[in-house]
Structure formats: C-alpha cells, structure tokens
Amino acid sequence: MSRVRLLHLVRVFAWTGLTSLGGGRSAYFHDAVVVRRPWVRNDEFVQDLTLSQLLPGPNFANLAVALGCRLAGWAGGAGALGAIVAPGAVILLLLAVVYFRGGFAPGTTHVMHGMAATVVGLVLVTTARIVRASLHGRVALVVAVATFLLVGPLGVNTPLAIALVLPVALWWHRPRRA
C-alpha cells in the first residue's frame, strides 16, 4: 500500500536533498512532505524524526528512509536512501578527485583553511542549539559532559566511552512503576 508513486518520491527526495544545504536539514524535509504536499501528517513526521535520531547511523539518511518506508514501503525506503545519498556522493567524489590530484588552483589551501575555520563556528552553533533545546536537568548535563571529556580531550575510544556512560544514563531513566 503506497501513498506515493516511487518515481515521484525519488524525484522529490532527490530535489530536497540537493537543495538542503547546511544546518537544519530536517526542516527542508518537513517543508517538502508535510507543508507542500499532503504526504505525511505532522505527528507522523515527528514520530519518524524521533526514530531517526534514536536509531544508530547518520540521521539525515535515517529520516529519509523512515519517511520513504511510510510513503511507499520497502522500495520507498531504498529509493529515498539512494535519492538523498547518491547525488551528494557523486559531487563529493568529484571534489575528492580534484583535491587529491592537486587540481585546486593555487591559493585554494588558504580558501580551505578559511572555510574549515568557519565550519568550526557552524558546528559549534548547531551543537549549542541542540544543547539548549534538548539538554534538560543536572543528570543529563553530567552525562553529556562526561561523554565529551572521555571522547574529546581524554581521547578514549568512543564505543568504550558509550559503554561506560550509557548504562548509567539508562539506569537513571529506567522504567519505574507509577
């Protein structure tokens, strides 16, 4: 039972993927499938967004897959993944070829250094926004800071750090009887 024809889905997702540059990419999807087209209800979208963030893996891809499955079953999920990953992958591959062959014009090193420094500002702002929106309570703060210190400055292997921190957080939020 698919709500949308596969080809139409792939076209819309590919276009959404190509035009959603920079931060807040899920907002572009919301616009494409909830606001502009009557494909997905708002509560369904929120559900898929939560799922995509909860499950492991790159969550922009997860969101596309969850929405794709909802709209056109397994084929929809596969089509959605291909539609958002393939165009960017081809572009980045071409950029990599040029970059490693030294084909960037002289002076490009300076441009790259400048862009890399601004990207630090960009990821800092994105992280700060998420901290403000979803870091509530002292326990959550302790868990976040501990994870940061372990993985960042202390250089602990990430799976090990998660294995140390996550059980504590899970135990704290364990289901309790009302």
Place this chain on the structure above:
Amino acid sequence: MMAGLARLAWTFLWLSPLCVGGGLGVVPEMQRQVVARYEWVTAREFVDGYTLSQLTPGPNMLVVVFVGYRAYGVPGACLAGLAMFLPTSSLTALVARRWERVRAHPWALAGERALAPVGIGLMAAGVYTLARSAVHDAPTAALALVATLALTASWVPPVTVVLVGGLAGWLLGL
C-alpha cells in the same frame, strides 16, 4: 588491496552506528581511525574533507567517500559509502515498519532519554576534534569566532558563511 578494502569497509561499518544524534558525534573516533591508526588521510585532509562535505548536498557523513577515495580510489569511495549508509538504513527500515509496537515498550522511552545527552556529548567532542585541526592560530580562531557570532546573531545561510570564510582565508593568506 583486497585486505585493505575489507579493512576500510569494516572500519566504516562499525563507525556508522556511533552516529548517535548526528554525524558530528562520530568525528572524533573517525579521525582517530582514518588519520592516526590507518593513515588513510592526514589530519589536514580529514578536516578539509569534512569541510567539503558541509558544502555538498546530502548527509555530512559523505566525508567517508572522500576518505575512501584517498585510500583506495573509486572502489574505496563506493565501499566506504555503502558501509556507512546501507546497514544502519536497513535497520531503520526494519524498525520504522514496526515502530508503533517498539515505541510502546517502556524501555524505548528510557533509551530515548538516556541517548540524548550521550549524543550531545559526542557532538561536543566532534566540535573539539574539528577545532583542533582547523583552528591553529589567532586568525583562524578569529574567523571561527566571527562565524559563530554571525550564525548566532542572525539567520544567515550556513553555506554563505562558510564561503565568506573561504574568501577571508584567501585574502588573509591563512
């Protein structure tokens, strides 16, 4: 070559589920693996690849294509992309179709609440890792600060800010 490709695929395969709450969270571990451990790219190339992935449409984790290409050419790029996206996406598809039932489980909510701060900590560590490679003197620090302020104070498209940063880097000869 075959052993190398297998190592590449395996590395991105186990890195992909570490993207908890966003691709940024996996950056510290990815850098450790691809720069320090296997030396597929240098620290400078890694941060440049991440920067290019920010300018490219699609998920940021496409940086694996960049690393894979450097390590083993086009086959490396394809394999890295498949290893990063295919298994976790399959899991998402499986769970998405059963989500109504999974969500009703009391531990699902506990998992959601417990994972959120872990993901935030990982993202912060990702910022730290990128900053260590990209901010190395006063001008780059100033540029990062100006970008932070510009993006906080007003709604400027992030891509514009990054491109202006590139122009500034060129003018200043960073």
